[in-house]
Amino acid sequence: MSTEKNLDALLAVDIQPLLRALSAELPADRLSIEPATCWAYGMDNSRLHHAAQLVVFPDRHDEVATLVRLARQHRIPITPRGRGTGTAGGSVPLHGGVVVVMDRMNRVLEFRPEDRLIRVEAGIINAEVQRIVGEAGFFWPPDPTSNALCTIGGNLGCNAAGPHAVKYGTTRENVLGLTAVAGTGDTVKAGTQTTKGVVGYDLTRLFIGSEGTLGIITEATLKLTPLPDAIRLMRVFFRDMHAASAAVSRLMNQPATPSAIEFIDGNALNLMRQFSDRNSALDIPPEAGALLMIEIDGLAESLDGQIQKIRAAAEGDPGHVMAPISLSVATTKAEIAALWSARKALSPTLRHVAPKKINEDVVVPVSRIPTLIQAIDQSAARHGITIVNFGHAGNGNIHVNLLIDPENPGQMAAAEEALGEIFTTVLALDGTLSGEHGVGAVKRDYVRAEIPPVNLALMHGIKRVFDPEGIMNPGKKLPAPNP
Amino acid sequence: MSTEKNLDALLAVDIQPLLRALSAELPADRLSIEPATCWAYGMDNSRLHHAAQLVVFPDRHDEVATLVRLARQHRIPITPRGRGTGTAGGSVPLHGGVVVVMDRMNRVLEFRPEDRLIRVEAGIINAEVQRIVGEAGFFWPPDPTSNALCTIGGNLGCNAAGPHAVKYGTTRENVLGLTAVAGTGDTVKAGTQTTKGVVGYDLTRLFIGSEGTLGIITEATLKLTPLPDAIRLMRVFFRDMHAASAAVSRLMNQPATPSAIEFIDGNALNLMRQFSDRNSALDIPPEAGALLMIEIDGLAESLDGQIQKIRAAAEGDPGHVMAPISLSVATTKAEIAALWSARKALSPTLRHVAPKKINEDVVVPVSRIPTLIQAIDQSAARHGITIVNFGHAGNGNIHVNLLIDPENPGQMAAAEEALGEIFTTVLALDGTLSGEHGVGAVKRDYVRAEIPPVNLALMHGIKRVFDPEGIMNPGKKLPAPNP
Incomplete structure (x- = not known):
């Protein structure tokens, strides 16, 4: 303070x-x-x-x-x-x-499908970009849940990516170049219009994820990917998160990479049973304690082969106690849309059921998800609070939601303690405190736990080069330099 | 000087x-x-x-x-x-x-297939990494032509990628994190062990491509990709480079992305006809003036569907004057290896036929390759020198080889002039002067043509933060700051 x-x-x-x-x-x-x-x-x-x-x-x-x-x-x-x-x-x-x-600043400046790129102003909405490039058979892989509303500039600022990063990478892997105004007032032209380039330092990636603390991104040249021919969505229910997490490790250790591996834990399934009209789309078995939604995309001819490999990985040893309770594959557009809609409704539903939620987006290596989930369960039990987990399992990106009543001071303190324990576990597992929500103001105090002081000093050095007066988004991203 | x-x-x-x-x-x-x-x-x-x-x-x-x-x-x-x-x-x-x-420093520090990562010391050879991860069913996509010899540290230093970047990205898209010693003497721990992460600035990508001017990379955590089930190699001969370039644009504007699109121009084909024993593998038709080698990989079930789409794109309108002269698909490992070997022999062959070659690796947006090739042909004719082009067409990454006799002072001067013209054209086409060879010492004088002074000043600012005494690889990468 x-x-x-x-x-x-x-x-x-x-x-x-x-x-x-x-x-x-x-x-x-x-x-x-x-x-x-x-x-x-x-x-x-x-x-x-x-x-x-x-x-x-x-x-x-x-x-x-x-x-x-x-x-x-x-x-x-x-x-x-x-x-x-x-x-x-x-x-x-x-x-x-x-x-x-x-x-x-929401204009399309240039769209060249033959070069697989679109150059846009930073204020354009993600969904609008998808609509425009979709008409030519392309998409831009980053699509956060808020893509109907969020801007490309915001996507770059936070390196936000959403569910498809497991196959297509995050924002930083899908941007060729950008234009920005640094805090010095200088115009920065970073990157290229090409997929290779090594002249100068990589200022593109330096701006991506810098959350407006180095300058303002005004334009971006986005790398486009051809739309898949066809999409399927596999729904696999498990007894608990440990069984589901083991399946995620198996899925990542075989050659058919799904285009999304979303997971929903038992507490989240309970909320969906209680509150969501969309429950019907999901058809949750009573004994289910975890759900994986596995999206498969690609050339139409490849889908059967992919599904065969992915099904085998999801099932593991069918006689095993951790084997799935049920597995089904949605093939129609309507069915797939209904399932995604149920998944996307989770976050707003949480707002209904608790006066306040603390929403984190920690990341751990995929094989360590079970350890993290176990630690979260223990913290929740120890502090008597409800924690709901869902997220992008293919990236190890877990949305941890602590549901609390801020009127209850004991509960706020308990939540803070639980959060501290969870963050400690994440870092002990070689994870990171934010996958794509960013540090902003709310996680700033935790950054020192992740980044060593000498590295923070180098980052502050970069900050001073781009923003010598410290006017760019003060109080965000980096903790204050040591006096 | x-x-x-x-x-x-x-x-x-x-x-x-x-x-x-x-x-x-x-x-x-x-x-x-x-x-x-x-x-x-x-x-x-x-x-x-x-x-x-x-x-x-x-x-x-x-x-x-x-x-x-x-x-x-x-x-x-x-x-x-x-x-x-x-x-x-x-x-x-x-x-x-x-x-x-x-x-x-060539050790494997940690190999975790279930997390799709390997952590290695920087001195390990690229091919050695491929061997180790290959046994577990993975590969690391960057594989420059020199991969039998080049180190991971060098790959990171130059963001070197080779032929498969068109589908799998360059080095910067395939590294999760790294450890380095900055020119300050500080140890930098950059990035994460996860595919998402937005805490702190992206020092990983800042070191990648910095060519040792910010510090020394000592370790890297590489992001692994599952090996494809199967590979095919399509060989398509065209009358000239214009016909081949038009096919590259068609190939990039459809959904089946090849895992490599290599091209070889008419001069290079002539050299192969004259000098290479491996000509037999290629079986070059007499009227051919350009070759595309198109690699297709993926799940076995997907290959026929991919080849159908790629063949259609490569052929374009079969009655057209620019249609291919011939098209064939190699399916056996031995046949594919022989073709790649012929392609890789090109660079050493050039060393035999000319006392000196100037070897550039410019990049332009894919749709602009024909314009660049035309300009190169004109420069070669105007200055009376032989220029041989081949490279990674899917990325627009053209290896431009000027074959000259350095004993002939007129020819050296002519080559320098031709090079200047080619660079001017590349930049006018929104290209970049180096895709992956790096700037090093030899292209340093040209950097100002590509990067505006205010951006160079920001890069020098970053350099001073990481290397205040200017001891790290002096005389490389960035032109000297303005006095």
């Missing part, structure tokens, strides 16, 4: 000089100091809130460059924002100042 | 104080100042040469850390070296000082 105060002291609180300077260079409709607007753009899906002092709606790259140059002169903090779907508070202006809303 | 002199003045020339300090901390067999040894480790496949003053053979990470710490204190330059297969002079100690030979 003392760091935040120091920073506040460093940064100007009077927005008027910057506003005057911006008014001289940008059209009036780019700027708002309306209290209602400043309030509205002070929140995101983390439920943190701090009002902006000025909201800027740039229409093109040059306006972003003008904004950063002037904000640097006036030492005013800048918080870039896509659609605020992030859960880590990355787009909440903790120190006031400017929120930059990228909504208007 | 003035920069190099400035740098020499900055860096110490007396190796004795460092040698004494190292002798106190490292076993004697780690150090050599034998003139023959210092001479031998002064060259690489670029044919540049500058003798080292001291050669160090570290046996483990801590010894590398000791070396860098002491070299920093004594301001002695360090040039890291794998097996010297690089063609850009990246491992030639242009300023003398220390060459660090990574050969002894």
